[in-house]
Structure formats: structure tokens, C-alpha cells
Amino acid sequence: MTIQTRFETADNGVNVAALMGAREALEAAPEAGQFTWRAECEWMNGTHSRSTVSGFHGLGAEQARAQSFTIDSDHPTVFAAEDKAPTPVEIVLSGLAGCLSAGVAAVAQRRGIQLRSVRATVEGDMDIAGILGIDPDVRNGFSAIRVTFHVDADATDDEIRAVIAQSQKRSAVFDIVTNPTNVEVSVA
Amino acid sequence: MTIQTRFETADNGVNVAALMGAREALEAAPEAGQFTWRAECEWMNGTHSRSTVSGFHGLGAEQARAQSFTIDSDHPTVFAAEDKAPTPVEIVLSGLAGCLSAGVAAVAQRRGIQLRSVRATVEGDMDIAGILGIDPDVRNGFSAIRVTFHVDADATDDEIRAVIAQSQKRSAVFDIVTNPTNVEVSVA
Numbered sequence: 540m541t542i543q544t545r546f547e548t549a550d551n552g553v554n555v556a557a558l559m560g561a562r563e564a565l566e567a568a569p570e571a572g573q574f575t576w577r578a579e580c581e582w583m584n585g586t587h588s589r590s591t592v593s594g595f596h597g598l599g600a601e602q603a604r605a606q607s608f609t610i611d612s613d614h615p616t617v618f619a620a621e622d623k624a625p626t627p628v629e630i631v632l633s634g635l636a637g638c639l640s641a642g643v644a645a646v647a648q649r650r651g652i653q654l655r656s657v658r659a660t661v662e663g664d665m666d667i668a669g670i671l672g673i674d675p676d677v678r679n680g681f682s683a684i685r686v687t688f689h690v691d692a693d694a695t696d697d698e699i700r701a702v703i704a705q706s707q708k709r710s711a712v713f714d715i716v717t718n719p720t721n722v723e724v725s726v727a
Numbered sequence: 728m729t730i731q732t733r734f735e736t737a738d739n740g741v742n743v744a745a746l747m748g749a750r751e752a753l754e755a756a757p758e759a760g761q762f763t764w765r766a767e768c769e770w771m772n773g774t775h776s777r778s779t780v781s782g783f784h785g786l787g788a789e790q791a792r793a794q795s796f797t798i799d800s801d802h803p804t805v806f807a808a809e810d811k812a813p814t815p816v817e818i819v820l821s822g823l824a825g826c827l828s829a830g831v832a833a834v835a836q837r838r839g840i841q842l843r844s845v846r847a848t849v850e851g852d853m854d855i856a857g858i859l860g861i862d863p864d865v866r867n868g869f870s871a872i873r874v875t876f877h878v879d880a881d882a883t884d885d886e887i888r889a890v891i892a893q894s895q896k897r898s899a900v901f902d903i904v905t906n907p908t909n910v911e912v913s914v915a
Contacts, residue, residue, distance in 0.1 A: 552772040561859065562859045562861060580847040619746060629764050640770045680899050709858050718866065
């Protein structure tokens with residue numbers, strides 16, 4: 540099977556032609572690439588909150604969606620909470636997994652690799668002496684994160700490894716987690 | 728109204744006594760504070776994936792939950808995708824909002840401040856020239872994040888500001904976003 544044949548037949552559901560077109564369009568009009576993503580969070584009770592995701596700003600305009608999405612968060616019963624939803628840190632791990640998986644599908648598509656299944660297990664280690672304020676030398680967040688991919692695809696192990704490496708290289712959430720970002724918190 | 732009266736009457740749904748007990752217990756048995764949080768992600772099609780959050784490791788044992796939770800992610804139609812779910816970066820913003828909001832409820836409870844409503848708007852700026860690979864000097868993640876709280880509570884503006892500041896100081900996701908974390912990606 541030649542590369543050309545693979546490129547023509549692989550279908551992972553990613554519109555690579557449209558993405559390449561968007562890239563060309565943005566090279567000509569870089570200001571359209573300035574996006575602002577949003578979440579609106581409402582405290583429910585205790586440690587339970589609900590975030591709503593709807594519109595965002597991008598391509599020079601406010602972008603509406605056909606539907607809005609909600610993401611609830613809570614703490615588990617071992618923290619004396621009601622466990623109505625995943626914890627905020629599990630939500631971040633889910634975002635990381637989703638970002639890398641979307642990247643795997645897009646990069647594989649571009650390389651003509653047909654994916655059959657992609658699963659990722661994401662684990663984050665945390666010493667809760669940080670968030671409980673027991674030890675000021677322990678950070679509040681994860682001490683380490685491990686992502687393990689299980690990929691069944693029409694490709695060699697080396698090709699799969701290269702696809703995952705390229706996904707990391709272009710992943711927004713991988714960057715957010717591995718590098719610092721300034722967060723400004725204010726009260727209206 | 729005295730501080731003591733406020734402490735006795737405020738009820739934000741957070742069990743502060745249990746959290747203080749957990750803190751004392753962990754000071755005596757620090758190894759119990761080593762947690763591992765997990766998400767299992769399955770690629771659906773295109774940029775659409777589904778993460779499942781169920782058990783975690785903590786307090787020296789595997790902790791099951793009464794239910795598992797799913798968090799889907801996708802890309803929007805402006806990226807030629809099907810917009811079946813929030814983007815991974817909006818999921819991270821939701822996790823940040825949920826983490827800070829849970830902290831506000833817990834800190835307010837401990838300080839005897841009755842909350843009536845807490846809303847947070849979280850915005851993240853991103854130049855998509857990064858993720859599209861147009862400009863290697865543009866990062867893939869957020870260039871800046873802004874969190875704006877609207878709090879209605881039985882407290883002065885200064886007290887509300889102090890509660891939010893303490894929530895930041897103890898927030899796992901605030902730490903994850905503002906500081907770097909090592910992420911190891913492997914293929915099984």
C-alpha cells in the first residue's frame with residue numbers, strides 16, 4: 540500500500556482540507572486567529588458548581604453555537620462532599636485526554652493513517668497535604684501526570700509514536716498543563 | 728452580628744469540621760494523602776472523544792464511586808468539526824472555575840460568611856496561529872486567563888476579596904494552570 544493510497548482511503552472523520560484552508564486564510568489575516576474561549580460558572584451548593592460553555596470569540600466575531608454545554612464539578616465523599624460530579628482536577632485530566640486524542644485523529648488523517656480505536660488513560664498524582672494547607676512545600680496541583688495511549692491503527696508502532704508526538708507538539712491543553720499561564724482573578 | 732454568631736449560622740453546604748478532621752488525620756499519617764486521579768478517554772470519531780471518570784486512589788486505597796461521570800470534548804464548526812461537545816480548552820476553564828468556586832464556598836464557610844450566590848466568568852485568550860502551526864513563536868495554550876467573580880454574601884467587599892484570595896492560594900487547578908507540570912506520554 541503506497542502512502543498516496545493510504546492518504547486517499549483513510550477516514551478518521553477529520554476535515555484536514557478545511558483545516559489546511561483555515562491555516563492559509565489565517566496566514567493572510569492573522570488578527571482573525573485571536574480567540575477568546577469562555578466558561579460561565581454558577582455555584583450550586585457546597586463544593587458543587589456548574590459551568591456553562593456556549594459562545595466564544597474568534598475569526599473576528601462572536602461565534603454562537605447551536606447548543607450550550609454544562610460541566611458540573613464537585614468533591615468526592617472522602618472529602619465530606621456529595622460527589623455529584625467529577626472533581627475539577629479530573630475535569631482537567633479529561634480536557635488533556637480529549638485534546639491529545641483530537642490531535643491524534645487529525646495528525647493520523649493528515650498522514651493517511653486509518654485509526655480503528657484510540658484509548659488514553661490519564662493519571663495525575665497529587666499529595667493533598669498541599670490543598671489542605673498541611674505542608675507549604677507541597678504544591679496544590681499534580682506532582683506528575685502520565686498519559687498512556689492504546690492505539691489500533693493501520694500503521695507501524697513507529698508511525699503511531701510519531702503521530703502521538705506530533706499531537707503533543709500542537710496540543711493546547713498539553714501546553715497549558717506543562718507551561719505556566721498568568722491568571723488574573725478579580726471581583727466585579 | 729459577632730463573628731461567633733456568623734460562624735454558627737452560616738451554611739454554605741461545606742462540612743468544615745470534617746475537613747479539619749481530615750487535615751489532623753493526614754498530619755499523623757501523611758502517606759494517606761497521596762492521591763492519584765484518573766480519566767479514561769475513548770476516541771469517538773473526528774475530534775470527538777469521551778472521557779470517563781470513576782474511581783481514584785487515595786487514603787491508601789482504591790476509592791470507588793456510586794456513579795461514573797463522562798466528559799465529552801470536540802471542536803467547533805469553525806474548525807470544520809461537528810461541535811458535539813465543548814472544546815478541551817473550555818473544559819479546562821470550567822475546571823478552573825469549579826475549583827475556585829468550591830474554594831470560595833469552603834473558605835467562606837470556615838470564616839462564617841453566608842453565601843447567597845457566586846458566579847464566575849472565566850475567559851482565556853488564544854492565538855490559534857500556535858495550534859495551527861503557523862507561527863512557532865506563538866504558544867498553543869492561553870496567552871492569558873481572566874476570572875471575574877460576582878459574589879452576593881453576608882460580608883464586606885474586603886472580606887469577599889480575602890475569601891477569593893485564599894481560594895486561589897489553595898486551588899489545585901489554579902496551581903496546575905499557573906505553574907508547569909511534567910506530563911509523560913507513552914504508548915502501551
